[in-house]
Amino acid sequence: MRVEERPGIGGRRRISWFPYLSLFLAVLWVVAFTLYPLLSALWYSLNTYVLGRGIVGFVGLGNYREVLASQEFWHSLGVSLLYALLAAPLETALGFGLAWLVHLRPPGYRAFQAIFLAPLFAMDVAVGYLGVTLFSQQGGLLDHILRRLGLEISWLSSTWGGLAGGLILDIWLWTSFCFLVSLAGLSTLNEEMYEAALLETKSSWTVAFRIALPVIWPVLSLAFLIRFLEALKTFGLVYALTSGGPGTSTLLLSPLVYLTTVRFFNFGHGSAMGFLFLVLASVFIALFFRQLRRVVEA
């Protein structure tokens, strides 16, 4: 960084402190809100914490060993991965499909654009509780319609029903994000390229998959990555429907960390789970970018 020196009174050079101050504030922000909590969580993960008595002993990697030996952790991680692996691709595909339809500018496309974006403004826990009114077997709208069609699903009291309900809500909520990103990507495409492609084939879907999709692939991949990581962290949607039950069968990783850390003050285990999740997410991100780089270079 170049610090500007200006002539001062008596011809002495005056140093401008503004760049230092700006840098200091930025560093302070990172230290206060990123580094300190991270290091603090790391410290908790290496200790045993008891409510009312604070840290009562250093256990080294003991918390990590216990978490890794816990069936509950692996189960929640597995359910979260399954959830993310289903939600993220479906939302990305649907978002792209809807964006393509809007991009073709059919009559009333602006209204559809607004409708597709509306869920972005909803809070996930609120959507979760909305789901209870949709899926409840005591007068839930969706449940009522499905029963009329002869389908009986225990949405709120079975493992698969709960997960399916959560996924339906997740897809409704977050497809709009992928739609928005896809739409932005499509708007950067060269119009002449479309027209030329449409002369070659009469199917607009062929143009979508052969021309548009490869061109916006890097952008769409990022949308997928963001959704995948967000879906891994999902908290409110499924929890509002089932509270993680029956048992812990629909308990995703985020609510497990929340229950462990915040509700029962087991900061040691909760922090260890958080760090293990951080490692996992970092591995996913690294693998993803390596793969993306290969695709882009190819």
Add this chain to the structure above:
Amino acid sequence: MGKEVWEKAYALLEAYREGKLSRRHVLSGLVRLGLGTVAAQRFLEVWAQGKLLPSAPEAPYEAPVTPERVAFLRKKPYQGVTINILILKATVGDAVKYMAPLWEKETGGKVNLAEVPIETLYQQIFTDLTTGIRRYDAYMTGAWFYGDFFTTDPPYINPIDDFLKDPRYPYWDPKEMLPPMRELYTWKGQTYGTLFDADSQVLYFREDILTNKDYQRRFKEKMGYDLPVPPRTMKEMHDIADFFTGWDWNGDGQPDWGIALHAKVNEQGFFHFLTLAAPYVISKDNPRVFWFNPDTMEPLINSDGHVRALEEYALFMRNGPRDMLGWTLGEGWNLFLSGRSVMEPTWGDLPTLAQDPKASKVKGKVGAAPIPGTTEAYDPLAKAWRKYSLNRVGNVNGGSWHMVISRFSKNKEATYDFLAFMANRKNYFFLITHGWTGVQPGVKYAFFPPYGTGSVGEWEAQGWDQHDAIAFTRAYYENLTLPLQEPYLRIPGAAEYWRELDVQVSNVLAGNKKAKQALDEVYAAWQKITDRYGRDKQLKVYRASLGLK
């Protein structure tokens, strides 16, 4: 005057204190007992000095009230004082919200209420206490949080015994509370909680259906014995649930159910299990040990008694909709209130809500009884089953939500004043007789003679059906005064212990695990929790909670 006359005179004065008799009636009664008119007047005045007045204009929302309180209120003692209280976002919290403006009018003080859902209440209380924020003067607490308040010395909360002796505060008497309930509001002989909710689970049933002659005949044909009203044993309860499941006994054209349960995990469903499990473990040979071995702190939760209790509890899932597994309280109660379930073991909210004709089809049809017993109970210390003619066990399961004062409060006097205001007879009676408040009765004056000093007319005046009021209060009283009571878990981390149990009970109800495997897993999880909190420390608190040295 002879002893008998004195007793009659004091009975008159008590009725006067409770507002049941006017001053004129008492005076004429005293005269009839043989006192002259002047002597009777003098007698009444002397009694009233430092005693209780049935009401006073200075205290329009309190009855009875002490003369000192009346004088105190004339000064508007809390003008400019604001108190902050953390309450549960639920019916019991609504009750506090209702009472706050009344107290403000009377005293000049101001109450700020912060509401939080049940999922975060525990976390909010202890974050406030342990991180130095300490913004609240009082907290609404579940009785199972008590152990955590006593992890420091002095404890996080303030005893109220000194306040209780001071007649300037609103009058209420902890001795009016039934013993098992009073125990939940105290710790090592000191009182910490002010009278509020008194949770306990009893069995509610459709008396009109169980006494239907045709159904009784059909029950006898199928089961080989007379339909028992109410069921007295778990076997009878299961038989009734089985008999009334899957056919239209209420004439609405739809098949109905034998039982309603609210069994959602991470809610309050596991209290069902605790309530129904009690007579499988607690008995006259083992009256106090349910949770842990009091010598070693080894969990007893996977004993043969607990396992059988869970196995038999899980059988009830076939007697209600499959969705019960995902139901919270309201959904469970709705099935009974809509007239589609013949029984429900739950809290006193159910009969109270049944009085609302907009929400209920069962007003005037609600029977109630203590939870059925067993004829066999397992002693987990002696590791032996023992037979009994009938082993019934009462319970105080639930939150028994009430307020405690923070040790760090800077306005303890005003805070106690408000809490005592809600415990005053006039306000408390209003709370226990109105379903929307969620406050359950735990004092003698709520019950009718021969049990207590209340009158059914008072309940009818609040909109209750006479039959329902008598059935409810009798069952509630009998349950709370049974010689055997299920011990309540009041040790640090109780919420965490219960969560492990809750999850595994839910697994068994869903058919994901066998009872033995599930409770073995609870055993292992409880051992880890105990080790984390410190076995010796936990043992000490656990023994204290059982009244052992």
